[in-house]
Structure formats: C-alpha cells, structure tokens
Amino acid sequence: MDIGIGLPNTVPGVEGRVMLGWARRAEERGFSTLATLDRVAYPSYDSLPTLAAAAAATDRIGLMTNILLAPTRNAILLAKAAASVDQLSGGRLTLGLGVGGRQDDFVASERRFEDRGRRFDEDLELMHGAWRGESVGGCPRPPTPRPTNGRAVPVMIGGLSDRAVERVARWGIGWTAGGGSPDQVGPFAERVRAEWREAGRDGEPKIAALAYFSMGRGTEERSIENLLDYYGPDARPFAEAVPRGRDEVRRTVERFRTAGVGEVILFPTVPELSEVDLLADAVL
Numbered sequence: 475m476d477i478g479i480g481l482p483n484t485v486p487g488v489e490g491r492v493m494l495g496w497a498r499r500a501e502e503r504g505f506s507t508l509a510t511l512d513r514v515a516y517p518s519y520d521s522l523p524t525l526a527a528a529a530a531a532t533d534r535i536g537l538m539t540n541i542l543l544a545p546t547r548n549a550i551l552l553a554k555a556a557a558s559v560d561q562l563s564g565g566r567l568t569l570g571l572g573v574g575g576r577q578d579d580f581v582a583s584e585r586r587f588e589d590r591g592r593r594f595d596e597d598l599e600l601m602h603g604a605w606r607g608e609s610v611g612g613c614p615r616p617p618t619p620r621p622t623n624g625r626a627v628p629v630m631i632g633g634l635s636d637r638a639v640e641r642v643a644r645w646g647i648g649w650t651a652g653g654g655s656p657d658q659v660g661p662f663a664e665r666v667r668a669e670w671r672e673a674g675r676d677g678e679p680k681i682a683a684l685a686y687f688s689m690g691r692g693t694e695e696r697s698i699e700n701l702l703d704y705y706g707p708d709a710r711p712f713a714e715a716v717p718r719g720r721d722e723v724r725r726t727v728e729r730f731r732t733a734g735v736g737e738v739i740l741f742p743t744v745p746e747l748s749e750v751d752l753l754a755d756a757v758l
Contacts, residue, residue: 478507480741529563543574549597565622572632648680660733689752
C-alpha cells in the first residue's frame with residue numbers, strides 16, 4: 475500500500491513558505507503523494523494553485539486534490555486549471571472530485587446546492603471533452619492544454635452514493651474515501667470493484683482513503699482545535715477520535731491496508747514541519 479501525506483492547506487494561519495517546505499520534505503522522505511483538502515467558504519489555500527506551487531518545489535511526488543468540490547467551480551475553468559497543473563507538473567496530478575455537502579461553499583461560490591449532483595455529471599462530460607481537444611462550452615477552440623497522457627487528467631471520484639460508484643466506472647481511475655473509517659471503506663470499495671467489472675473496465679480501480687493525524691507530543695489540544703475550526707463544534711467526537719502518535723497512526727494505516735485500500739493519505743492537523751518526519755518514521 476502506498477502512503478501519501480496531505481499538505482496543511484486547511485490549517486489556520488499556515489504561511490506559504492511552510493507549505494513549500496512541507497512539500498519538499500514529503501518528497502525527500504518518500505511519501506507517494508501530496509494532497510489537498512478543499513473548501514470555498516473557509517480561509518484555506520485553494521487546491522490547484524497550491525499543488526502548482528508544490529509541483530515547482532518538487533520533482534517526483536504525486537499531486538492530488540482529495541477532494542475538490544467540482545460543482546462549486548465553472549467546469550471549463552476547472553478543466554483548464556487542472557490540465558495546466560498536469561502539464562506543469564509533468565503529469566503528476568490526480569484530480570480527486572466530489573459533489574460536496576456544505577451549503578455555505580455553494581452560497582460563497584454563487585452556485586446552486588440542490589442540483590449539484592446533476593451538474594457534476596454534466597461537468598464531468600464537459601471536462602473530458604475539453605481534455606480530448608474538443609470545442610466545448612461555447613468555446614470556438616479547445617479551451618485547455620492537452621493533458622500529458624494525451625487523453626485526460628486522471629480523475630478519482632469521492633462519495634458514498636450509488637451515483638459515486640457509477641461515476642467511478644464511467645469517468646474515473648478509481649475511488650477515494652473522503653474520511654470514512656476502514657470498516658466503511660472496505661465494503662464500499664468492493665461495490666466499486668464490482669461496478670468497474672460490470673462496466674467492462676480493464677484492470678482494477680485505484681482505491682484511496684484519507685485520515686487525519688498528529689504525531690508530536692503536546693499537539694492533541696491544537697489538533698482538536700484546528701479540526702473544530704474547520705468542521706464546526708458538532709465535530710468534537712470526530713476530532714477527539716483522530717489517531718495521534720506513532721502507535722495509533724500505525725494501527726489506522728494497517729486497518730486501511732486490511733480493508734483493501736491501495737493508498738492512504740494522512741492529513742496533518744498541526745503544521746509543524748517535524749510532523750512530516752515523525753509520520754515518515756512511523757509508517758514508511
């Protein structure tokens with residue numbers, strides 16, 4: 475199983491230099507992927523500019539949005555930005571996409587919340603058309619640079635709905651579990667694999683999952699505070715249950731491995747650069 479690490483792009487108050495140092499250190503320590511979380515109505519770093527900067531600071535490590543809230547964006551602009559990062563990074567980008575569940579993100583982006591699933595399906599069709607070099611969305615010429623593989627930016631679909639399974643089989647290279655426990659992830663991953671085979675797709679879908687962590691001594695209180703700032707006060711039970719310290723994190727990683735996950739991406743809840751080394755020492 476591959477092990478990636480999230481950038482601290484949603485941790486309050488993180489400076490840009492810390493983000494770039496984090497990216498460099500993650501590559502040096504051998505993590506498979508650098509990933510971002512996505513919000514609109516929150517003072518976080520936007521995913522694709524962040525990954526573009528991380529691409530410039532690194533050479534080999536994979537880059538992933540895990541996940542980006544596609545229906546909060548204009549599909550043409552999203553396709554264009556993703557294809558640009560894909561080219562600038564030498565084909566290292568995987569675009570994790572989902573519909574999103576917080577209404578404030580849609581209010582802030584002036585996009586409808588109620589029909590976001592239908593629009594997501596339409597946007598996936600449009601984006602893949604753009605990446606194939608078609609004139610879409612009223613553009614007189616293809617609006618995006620061609621992705622490095624000549625076909626499409628690799629897309630991972632997030633979500634726990636029937637439609638998410640169908641979207642993986644039609645558009646994705648796999649499925650990413652956005653915060654579910656290993657006990658939830660395993661059975662749903664089997665559904666994804668079954669739909670993949672039924673759709674006649676070759677090979678196996680990639681299965682990824684994310685989990686939060688903190689490693690250093692004395693970080694628990696700040697870790698909980700940062701998660702509550704991001705998710706709200708009702709998330710306290712979740713925030714307190716996040717794996718912390720070497721043993722808890724290693725057990726969580728092993729549970730995802732047993733559940734059949736091909737890559738787990740661990741997201742920081744405190745931004746100290748030492749967290750990268752402590753995590754690497756524990757799980758790599």
